[in-house]
Amino acid sequence: MKQITLLLFLFLLSSCAMEGEAPLTTFTPTDHNATEETRTLFTSLDAIRHQHVLFGHQDDLAYGYSWINEPGRSDVLETAGSYPAVYGWELGDLEYGNQENLDGVNFENMKQWIKEGYSRGGVITIGWHMNNPVTGGDAWDTEGDAVPTILPGGENHEMFKGWLDTFADFLNDLTVTAENGESHPVPILFRPFHEHNGSWFWWGQDLTTTEDFVALWRFTVEYLRDEKGLNNLLYSYSPDVFDSKEAYLERYPGDDYVDIFGYDDYHSIRSADTQETFINRLEMLVEMAEERNKIPAMTETGYEAIPDPDWWTETLLAGINANETTRRIAYVLVWRNANHEHDRPDHYYAPYSGHPSEGNFREFREHDLILFEDDLPNLYSLEMER
Numbered sequence: 078m079k080q081i082t083l084l085l086f087l088f089l090l091s092s093c094a095m096e097g098e099a100p101l102t103t104f105t106p107t108d109h110n111a112t113e114e115t116r117t118l119f120t121s122l123d124a125i126r127h128q129h130v131l132f133g134h135q136d137d138l139a140y141g142y143s144w145i146n147e148p149g150r151s152d153v154l155e156t157a158g159s160y161p162a163v164y165g166w167e168l169g170d171l172e173y174g175n176q177e178n179l180d181g182v183n184f185e186n187m188k189q190w191i192k193e194g195y196s197r198g199g200v201i202t203i204g205w206h207m208n209n210p211v212t213g214g215d216a217w218d219t220e221g222d223a224v225p226t227i228l229p230g231g232e233n234h235e236m237f238k239g240w241l242d243t244f245a246d247f248l249n250d251l252t253v254t255a256e257n258g259e260s261h262p263v264p265i266l267f268r269p270f271h272e273h274n275g276s277w278f279w280w281g282q283d284l285t286t287t288e289d290f291v292a293l294w295r296f297t298v299e300y301l302r303d304e305k306g307l308n309n310l311l312y313s314y315s316p317d318v319f320d321s322k323e324a325y326l327e328r329y330p331g332d333d334y335v336d337i338f339g340y341d342d343y344h345s346i347r348s349a350d351t352q353e354t355f356i357n358r359l360e361m362l363v364e365m366a367e368e369r370n371k372i373p374a375m376t377e378t379g380y381e382a383i384p385d386p387d388w389w390t391e392t393l394l395a396g397i398n399a400n401e402t403t404r405r406i407a408y409v410l411v412w413r414n415a416n417h418e419h420d421r422p423d424h425y426y427a428p429y430s431g432h433p434s435e436g437n438f439r440e441f442r443e444h445d446l447i448l449f450e451d452d453l454p455n456l457y458s459l460e461m462e463r
Contacts, residue, residue, distance in 0.1 A: 104370045106336050107298075110308045114457045115264040118200070119311055119336065121456040122372050126407040129448045130397055131200065132441075133163025133410030134427050135377075138190040139182045141414045142429035146186065152414050152429045157442040159449035163408045164194040165377075169206035169216065171247060172240035179206060179215065180413070181420070188250050195253065195263045198453045202266035202313070202376070202410065205244070209279045210237060216278050224285035228292055238300065245305040261309075264457070268313040268376055269297055272341050273328055275317045287328050294330040315339035315376040320354075322361050337407075338366035339376030346378055346393060348385070355396040359403040372407050379411035379426030386433040389441035398446055 104123045106116055125131070134153050137160065139145075141152035153161045166187055169179035177183050191201050208214065210233045211221030227237035251263040273290060276283040280290060301307045314335040319325040329335070340362055345355040359375075366373035375397075380388050397403055414425035428435045442449055 104372065106311055107333050108302055108308055108310065110302075111311075112261055112264065112309050114261055115309045115311060117457050118264045119372070121454075122200075122407045125448075125454070125456070126372065126405050129452075130404065130406055130446055131162035131408035131448050131453075133165055133200070133202070133408050134161040135165035135410065135413040136167070136180065136182060137161055137164055137427075138193065139186065140416050140420075142417050142425050142432075145416050145419065146183075152425075153427050153449075155430050156428045156432070156435045156438055157449060158439070159442070159451040160194070160197065160199065162448050162450045162453055163200045163202060163410050164191070165410050165413075166191060166201065166203050167206065168203060168244065168247070170208070171205070172207060172243055174243070180415075184247065188247070191251055191263060192253055194450075197450055198455060198457070199450050200266065200408065200456065201263055202268060204268045204271060204377075206278070207240065207269075210240075211279075219276065219279050219281065219284050221279070222284070223279040224289045224293055228289065228296065241297065241300055241305070245301065245307055248307055248309070251309075262307075264309050264311065266313050266337060267310045268315050268337075268339065270294060271313075271315040271339075271376070272317040274319065274324065290328045291330045295334055298330075298334045311336040313337035313339045313374070313376055315341055317341050318344050319358065319361075322365055325361065325365060332369050332371075335369075335371060337376070338362055338369070338371045338373045341377035342375065343378060343380075346396065347380055348392060349395075352392065352396050352399075356399045356403055359396065359399070359406060363402050363405045367405075373405065374407045375409040377410055377412060381412075382423045382425060383428060383432065383434045387437050388434060389437045390444070391437075394441055394444060394447070398444075404446060 104119060106119045137151050137153055141150060144150055151160050167178050167180060171178065171184060195201055206216035208216060209218040209221060209223055210227050211223045212218050225231055226233040228234060248262065252260050253263060254260045270280045272278065273280055274282050298312055301310060312335050314329065316325055342358065345351040345358065363373045397406065397409065411426040414427055414429065415421040428438045441447060
């Protein structure tokens, strides 16, 4: 039986520490004023990753391979029998005041889906493909040397602050009321400026200097935390693939500005031929995170259209479960299931009902290492089970 209370997790970790094995850690968020639920989530993710890995899916409640905006539906639920433990969401186009994001998801609906996932005990992570502040193009528009213009003193700095204000307004709507009648904001794993070591986004490696990228990250955190009073955010640093610790940390903004050590990998997770690379990256990620009291995670991954019917257990699980170190990531999130009629026919990363990998996905779900939503203890309380 997978389900276990977090108090028992902490007891087990403490026992290991007394026996000279895996030490009990005391990781805390970088925001010293973080809400109680946010601090507890951080502690819970650190505790649970010593035994389990949470499974996540992007846009899981908004649409699927053959449906759009149907209450209660989820391709993951309909194939694995449970919602995912982690829900990924995207805010691209929020900065323009649009009603829908860049993938056609209505923002008001998204707020409700975020609250719904959280109310069932799930973890919420949000990314943001911000549009190019110089050209007005999308995040993939790399013209205009954009980053210096939105730093303090830059010609687009006030506009960028306005974008962050819009983000703050969105988050302020993500307030829920507990059974005791008290309200609190939903804790969010926030993943800005991801895959920055590539050069396909305007904030990428060849588009800005290390100094300017670090300054942008630090300003964003300080503005949201200190000026806007958003104390429900855990910040995720998420480069694309890397082949050394030095490469991963090249643009690291510092321990006071990062909570999650993530990375995105669509490259080394396709077959056994690249599994050694995949394992090596996971080992480096966990080691770097634990050296800095951060939480390691696979923040974005997947195999488009899942052409290998055994990919879930033979490639993804096999890599994560390779050894004691690789198993200590907190979660793995696969990308979205675009609707095959109205969006992109082969752009999906979780199986839908009838997909050839559906049976193997259920095997993946049943493995003791992997947790879906209905396996979860209460990640937002260390005293009671959900």
